[in-house]
Amino acid sequence: MTRSRADNPENAPTPLIAEYYSQRAAAGLIITEGSQVSKQGVGYINTPGIHSQAQVEGWKQVTRAVHEKNGHIFCQLWHCGRISHPDFHGGELPVAPSAINPKVQSFTQEVSRIPWTPRAPDRGRDS
Numbered sequence: 001m002t003r004s005r006a007d008n009p010e011n012a013p014t015p016l017i018a019e020y021y022s023q024r025a026a027a028g029l030i031i032t033e034g035s036q037v038s039k040q041g042v043g044y045i046n047t048p049g050i051h052s053q054a055q056v057e058g059w060k061q062v063t064r065a066v067h068e069k070n071g072h073i074f075c076q077l078w079h080c081g082r083i084s085h086p087d088f089h090g091g092e093l094p095v096a097p098s099a100i101n102p103k104v105q106s107f108t109q110e111v112s113r114i115p116w117t118p119r120a121p122d123r124g125r126d127s
Helices: 015-022 055-068
Strands: 030-037 072-078
Touching: 015 055, 030 055, 055 072
Parallel strands: 030 072
Antiparallel strands: none
């Protein structure tokens, strides 16, 4: 699940994202939208990550906003794998556990596209 509101070059959580989650602080435990764990984990437009310093700082802002309202929050981690598209990776194939095409549409900044067959990880390249 995602809100697709990390609409900045860093894909960092924004003040709007902090406001969104703080408005839900009374829910008990908030499990955030999926946040990619690496650049290779991106698979949808405007989704936040948690693999750069700017993204970590953005999530700290979100966490503070939720804690200020006595809420609890947990970051959902994700890697989109084969659902991703080369548009998110500078034209390179996305990385997935195996090279199997999911045969579903992938939505990029430009258009809706049929995904490419991903590549399996290369231990030397992807570690």
